[in-house]
Structures are given as structure tokens and as C-alpha cells.
Amino acid sequence: MTLAVYPGTFDPITNGHLDIVTRAARLFDRIIIGVFARANKHLFFTTEERMGLARQAVVHLSNVEVKSFHGLTVDFARQEKAQVMIRGLRMNADFEKEFEMAMMNRKLSPDLDMFCLMASQEYQFLSSSLLKEVARLEGNISDLVPEHVAEALRKKVQSKM
Ligand code: ADP
Numbered sequence: 618m619t620l621a622v623y624p625g626t627f628d629p630i631t632n633g634h635l636d637i638v639t640r641a642a643r644l645f646d647r648i649i650i651g652v653f654a655r656a657n658k659h660l661f662f663t664t665e666e667r668m669g670l671a672r673q674a675v676v677h678l679s680n681v682e683v684k685s686f687h688g689l690t691v692d693f694a695r696q697e698k699a700q701v702m703i704r705g706l707r708m709n710a711d712f713e714k715e716f717e718m719a720m721m722n723r724k725l726s727p728d729l730d731m732f733c734l735m736a737s738q739e740y741q742f743l744s745s746s747l748l749k750e751v752a753r754l755e756g757n758i759s760d761l762v763p764e765h766v767a768e769a770l771r772k773k774v775q776s777k778m
Pocket residue numbers: 624625626627628631632633634637703704705706707711735736737740741742743744745
């Protein structure tokens with residue numbers, strides 16, 4: 618049985634993340650989305666909120682669950698007994714950073730393998746930070762996130778006004 622973790626900040630989960638996790642769910646037996654539980658004033662959503670939004674987004678994927686973690690992603694993967702860590706790669710934004718991170722992770726945890734999926738064309742430009750910027754300016758985000766995430770973003774923007 619192959620267990621993979623998919624770690625990230627997921628502030629909030631987007632259709633880009635869901636594209637990766639949906640495709641990965643066909644390749645691995647079980648996937649745990651790891652929501653990084655860091656206190657950071659730049660985050661829009663609390664850890665609980667980010668987990669809730671992610672859970673609702675993957676409710677139809679029976680082999681995917683959502684947990685939070687602190688500290689190093691390799692330690693989270695070890696704790697969960699995962700053999701694989703999944704990452705999504707956008708053409709310009711991610712390669713160098715992910716390559717560096719993969720090398721460091723390999724040093725820290727030689728048994729854990731990184732598995733990178735290329736982002737689908739329609740989500741190449743989509744990042745949680747750009748999404749939040751568009752939501753803040755009340756732009757249309759309906760194609761970029763599930764409906765419940767769009768709703769949570771609208772509420773959050775209003776509460777910050
Ligand atoms: P972090 O940047 O803190 O790792 P994110 O939540 O932004 O966390 O991303 C988690 C993972 O999802 C990373 O591997 C990232 O490259 C990938 N990812 C983010 N946005 C997209 C997207 N639009 N398409 C595919 N993968 C993505």
C-alpha cells in the first residue's frame with residue numbers, strides 16, 4: 618500500500634491544488650493532505666478554517682484525508698509512515714524552489730521520495746496569494762476555487778473591511 622502526503626499552506630485550497638490531489642488519488646492508495654499549522658499574520662485563514670475548506674473540497678475522494686502538522690514536512694511524512702511526498706509544479710513559479718527543497722528533504726529523509734505532478738494548463742497562473750488579491754478586490758474567482766471556498770473568501774474579505 619502506497620501512502621503519499623501532499624503538504625502545503627492551502628490558504629485556501631484552490632482548483633490548482635485539487636487538480637493535483639485528484640490526479641494523485643488515482644495513482645496512490647491513500648493521500649493525506651498536510652495543512653501546515655503555522656501562525657503567520659499574512660495568512661487569511663486559521664489552521665482550522667484551512668483544514669475545513671480542504672476537507673469539504675475532497676469529500677468525494679474516498680482515499681484522501683486532511684490533517685494538520687507543525688515543523689518539518691519530512692517529519693510529518695515519517696510520522697504518517699508515508700513513502701512519497703507529492704508536489705505540484707507550475708511552469709515558472711515552482712521548479713527551482715521545489716528542486717532545492719527536494720534535495721534538502723532527501724538529505725533529511727533519504728527514504729522519502731518526492732513525486733511532482735505538472736500543473737494543468739488552466740491552473741498554471743493560479744496561486745493562493747494571487748487568488749486572495751483578486752478576492753480582496755472583489756474580482757470573479759468562481760472558476761478558480763470550489764463554491765464553498767469562494768463563499769469563505771467573500772466572507773473573510775468582508776470581515777476584514
Ligand atoms: P506552500 O507554497 O506553502 O508549499 P501551497 O499551499 O501554496 O503551499 O502549495 C502546496 C503545493 O501545491 C506546492 O507543491 C505547490 O507548488 C502546489 N501548487 C500550488 N498552486 C498550484 C497550482 N495552481 N497548480 C498546481 N500545483 C499548485
